[in-house]
Amino acid sequence: MRQEDFNPEQTGKRIILSRSYTGGDRFMLQLFQDSMAIVRQFGRPSLFVTFTANPKWEEITAEFLPGQTAVDRPDLVARVFHLKQQLLLQEIKRKQIFGRYLGSVWTIEYQKRGLPHMHLLIFLHPDDRFLTAERIDEIVYAGLPDPATDPTGELNAIIKSCMVHGPCGEANMRSPCMASKENGGPTSCSKRYPKAYQSETVVQEDGYLKFVVWEKMT
Incomplete structure (x- = not known):
């Protein structure tokens, strides 16, 4: 042929x-x-939660052979992540830690470094939704832990290593979050950092939140 x-x-x-x-x-x-x-x-969903694998989880590091890291054991990372994901879903569904649970939808993706993470939409009872600043402040705290509740500083160190954005802006113009504004204007952080310090949480007209910040992170 x-x-x-x-x-x-x-x-x-x-x-x-x-x-x-x-x-x-x-x-x-x-x-x-x-x-x-x-x-x-x-x-519409009540909460959008991102749950990311931590390569320093003890369940992962305890199984490494000498010289191995999380990059060498994607199978181990995926299994531990799945177990912790299921535990989180049980906390939300059965213990109802955020309120009366109605339903959920999620997708699991992999970061460029190979770590799995879950994007989770949670549907709660209408009376338990977080629509006011007072309700939002019940679950969101934008600040470093009080030394009285974190005497060893372990939680403080975790937040600084995993939950602090930057540096970006003039301190680091090459940060991935930097994006050019329209009309050839100056560059700015696509995540809107640095944030202005707030004395109280504000829900803006477009739905974007400005959280109360309790302490400056240094």
Whole structure:
């Protein structure tokens, strides 16, 4: 057969994967339709939570062979992350740590460094949603822990290493968060840092929050 007469559609046998095949087109479409059905039933989600694997988790580091790091054991990182993800979901669903649970939708992605993280949408009872500054302050604290509640400084060190943005702006113009403004204006942080210090939490008209900041992070 000449190359120009070759028709790939006439070669082999066409197989259509069912929606039970994880990762297939029909599987992903079914997940999307289920997610839209949840939104139609319960309305907009109440919370957006990001849960990221920590390569320093003891369950991971305790199993390393000499000289190994998390990069060398993606299988171990994925298994530990899955166990902790399931534990988090139990805390939300059964213990209802954020309020009366109605439903949830999540997706798991991998960072450029190979660590898995979950983006989680949580649907709560309408009476338990965080729509006011007072309710938001119940679960969000933008500041370093009080030494009285963190005498060893362990929590303080974790927050500084994992939850502090920057440096960016004039201190580091090459930071990934730096983006050029329109019309060729000066560069600025795409995450809107540095934040102005707030004496109280404010919910702006566009829904963007300005959280109360209790202590300057140095």
